Every structure is written in structure tokens, then in C-alpha cells.
Amino acid sequence: MVGWAIAVHGGAGVDPNLPPQRQEQAKQLLTHCLNIGITALRSNVSAVDVVELVVRELETNPLFNSGRGSALTAKGTVEMEASIMDGTKRRCGAVSGLTTVKNPVSLARLVMDKSPHSYLAFSGAEEFARQQGVEVEENEYFITPDNVGMLKLAKEANTILFDYRIPTTGYEKCAGAESPLQMNGLPISVYAPETVGCAVVDSEGRCAAATSTGGLMNKMSGRIGDSPLIGAGTYACEVCGVSCTGEGEAIIRATLAREVAAVMEYKGLGLQDAVDYVIKHRLDEGQAGLIAVSNKGEVAYGFNCNGMFRGCATQDGFMEVGIWE
Template sequence: MGGWAIAVHGGAGVDSRLPEERQAAAKRLLAGCLEIGADALRSGAMAIDVVEMLVRELETDPFFNSGRGSALTARGTVEMEASIMNGPDRRCGAVSGITTVKNPVSLARRVMEFSPHSYLAFQGAEDFAIEQASYENPFILDRLFNGGLPIWTVGDGFAKNGHVGFRDCKFYLKQFDYRVATDTCSGSVGPAMSFDTGIQMNGLPISVYAPETVGCVVVDSTGGCAAATSTGGLMNKKCGRIGDSPLIGAGTYACDLCAVSCTGEGEAIIRATLARDVAAIMEYKGLALQEAVNYAIKERLDGGKAGVIAVSKDGEVAYGFNSNGMFRGCATEDGFMEVGIWE
């Protein structure tokens, strides 16, 4: 095997009752990203450029929980996170607590390439964005907000994916603590709030849970690998909470062997250093890419729910998840392409 390859994801943990039209919309978005990436790689683009490009596409579309589609914190604000890593030299950049930047993944790349640091957060990251703003980089000062609210809450007040209004969601979440098992909601706030499947992600019923993350991994025609991950975080998370997505080695990792992006229950992914573990399993146990992904999902999560996408320097693509579905897609140089949600 060989040549370029791409994999993308839009988060792990999907309500099985997600309407067919929403499933189709997710697949169209992922397939469109794969087409964009394939065109770029056919033209000789490098992996690091393609992962940034495709994660920007996913951040800009409000369907998934990143960028314009970010979840709201307990205060009704947005705190976005992203990271990017280049495999050949293992350079990386990450940001957290972002509120005003349209594409956090691009700010993470600026941190990687134009700062002496690997990670900037909150006001320091916002200040760095302003410093970096220029005519050539207009993304930096593109604002997401209108009247202090994210674009997708202005007007009808409905949260992303059309599942539930923010006020209704807050009503329900007051009765719900993360990591506490609850099967049903005792309140009644309309048909959108019938949470009785018993399936949970991050302590939230799958019906209200918004898949947390988007990500992309690429190997280019030179064998160079790169990964990028971006998220709006957990619905109703405490302000200041940082998940796995911006943490190099947890949610994102790339080296000379492979590139990995993770999604799911952030605290479990952090404890497992899941992305780095996939690479380490390949390096130290000598397993192939899919075997390494399978091993990490099965042995490292300690009961947590997560999903992984990965590519190797040899053009292999792999994914795995132990959650109720994962939005995902992949494409390879030999013409193979697929998108999927379920097992």
C-alpha cells in the first residue's frame, strides 16, 4: 500500500434516532471535505496544509461541534479549542478558551509557526490572534458573534443539530450532573426532551449530547503525516474546562509513523493519552495501524467512550470506536472513498 490518504471525523457518540435527513447532511459535509482534500493532495499539497484546510471547513459549517457550531458553556458562552501537529518534525500548536476567532485550528497553526510556544490559552491566545492579524490572514479577526451570542443561537434560540433549544437544555441539565447515571428526565419540556434510551456520553443522555469534536488526519504523497482536531467542548461544561482536543498526545498526535485524531469522552482520552498511545503501540509492539487503533480502543480507555481516526506513512487508513456511532469518512489515492456513522 502507499500514496496519500485522508480520514475525517465529526465526533463520536450519535443518537440512533437522529433523523435520516440529518444523517445525510453529515455525510454530505464529510464527503465534501474528502473531495476538497483529495483535490489538494492530487495537486501535491502537503499533509499539514490539508488537515488545516479540512478542519477549517468543518469549523465553518455549523453542523458539528466546533467553530461556528460550538456548544455552550454553563454560562451560555463559547470556549473553543484546537490543535495541529506535523509528523515529520513533530512541531505542534494548540489553543484553548477561544471566543472571537473564526477558525481556531488556523490560530493553532500560527502558534506552531509564529510563536516560541506550543500552546496558548484564553486571553493570551486572543491577544496573540490580534497580534497576528494582517491583510493576509483575515480569519484572525472574523467574529463569530452577533450581539454577544453565537450566530446559531440568534433568532430562534435553537442549539446545533436542531435537537433542543438552549433554554430547554439548561432546564434539563440543571437536573443532571456529569458522570452520574440517570436514565430519564423527570421534567417535561416537550417532545425534544424525551431522554429515555439509557445511552450516555460524557454523563449526558445521547439525545442531548452533541458530538464534541471534528478532526482530520492526512498522509501526503511524500509519506508525511499530519493531524488536526477542533472542538466547541462539552454542552454545559464549566467555564475553563479543557478537554483532550487541544492536548498533544491525547486528542491529537502525529509523527513519522502515523497521524491520529480522537473524539469522545475527553477525560478518558486524556487519561489514556490515546492519540500518542496508537503511535506508541505501532512503534513498540510492532502492530499495524488498524491493530494499534483496535488495541488502544479496547485496552486503554478504562470504560470511557471514544473514537479514533488514523493514517500511516504507508497510506493506510484506520478508525475505531466503542461509542454509539461516530461521524467519519476516508479517502485514498487508489480511488476508495466512504463515509459512515454506525458500526
């Protein structure tokens, strides 16, 4: 029997000027979510159930960019996305373009468990949500005053903003690059996405992962990032579970989550070495981070930007919550 392990994240790419109070709020939420996961794992709840449970909690709290508090599109609406994967049989479910579903990760789970498909989007996903009786809210539930103000700033700057909590000055320091930063060759004003995710291995060695996000502030309607894409933002198999965060377009090009599993399977690398390898060699110019667990009860993370909101814990008593290196 292996020991369980859990990792959770609230996004990679953090402004070094983030106020201490906001840093502390983020750490408290990550600690709270870790403890929910730990309690479930100690009660022998399966890995896939634990990742859903933890990501639901993150979606319900407006601190990070998923569920309530999601980033707003150029039209001022939310289009949320999520995915979940059970590594035991590589089963998966994903959703995107959601506007009313309170917990996108749970709808992704229902796509996996209750539909013949792996991925549903926009009106089809909303229709499926009604059929399954999941909890829904009016669009206004997801929209915070912070996000309304940040969308206004983004429109005035004619750019994409990643983070509703970051001041628009001093952003050029954020990714260690000269301003303006770019995504797909186009300028963006701030690098700090706040996707949420969880990766878990339970005491039976079963791995699972889930990821959820509201995407980018002022994004084009219909834009889909890495979070709902299996193999890009989320992946789990017999050897590991991975959830990614960061510049979605770069993560998609790198099939980042799957790469961790691939170098473990084909290069024989251990978990942390695999994470380090893909962060260094697969992101090109992109900025991103990821959390991962292995079927041996290990936990690992990596990022190539200033920071990543993350926490992890293992059965032998190790626990860490951090933001910076």
C-alpha cells in the first residue's frame, strides 16, 4: 500500500507587489482546501472523488479565478471551463463555455460518468447540466465588483488582463521580461493567471487530477484555454496525476500535463525530475506552472515564473503552502 499525497494550486505567475493581506488570504484558502482533501483521504475516499471535492471548494470561493469570481469576457459575461481525469482507466470529462453552472468541475465529472462523451461545451453543456439537475446560478452570481473594474481597465488598455487583483503598474517585472509581455505574439498587460487545480494519489495508488478556470479577463467570447483540454491542462494515468496553470496557449502547444507522464513512462524519470524537465524544455517562451503526484505517493511542483499559489501534503506528515520559490 502506498501513502496518499495531494497537491493543490491557485494559479501561476504572481505579482511580486501582491499585498501581504492578499497573500495571506490565498494561503489560508489553500490550507483550508488541503485539509478538506487530507480528511477525505484519511477516510479512504478515492482520488477522483477528492480532486472533485477540493476543486468544488475553490470554485465556490471567489478568491481565485474559477466558478464564482471568474474572469470576464470582452462582453462582460463568464465562460467557465473545467476538466477531471481518473487515472485508473484514463477516464475523463471536460466542459467549457459555461455561464450558469455553479461548479463546473462537477459537471465535468458528470460528463465522464453519465454521458457517452468526454467533452461538452457551450449550449450543449448547459443543456446537459439541466438534464443532470446540477446547481445553477444567474450570471450575476459569478461577477465580482473587482472583476467589473478590471474588465474596464482591460478595455481601456485594449488588452487581456490575467488577474483581477494586480495593479496595472509595475507589471513588466512580473514575468522577468520587458514590457509588453506577449501571448501568441500579441501584447498582454499582466502575467498572472489564476486557474485552480488539484492532483491526488490515494492510498491504493490511484491517481486523479482536476482543473477549473474562468479564463482570461477581456478574452474573446468562445476562447478555450488549456484547463478543459485533456493532456494539456489536466492529465492522469496509472503513473501520475497533473494539473497545470499559466499561459494556456503555451500549455496547449506543449501538451504539458501529458508530457510529465510521457517522460516518466518513456524516459524513466522520477516525478520531480519529470516536472523539472517539462517546465524547462517544453514551454518555449511560455510562462506556466504545474502540480503533480505519482503512484508511489510522491508530490511535486514546478513553475518558470515569479510564483505559484500552491500547497501539498503527504501521508507521512509533510505539508507545505507557498507562493514564491
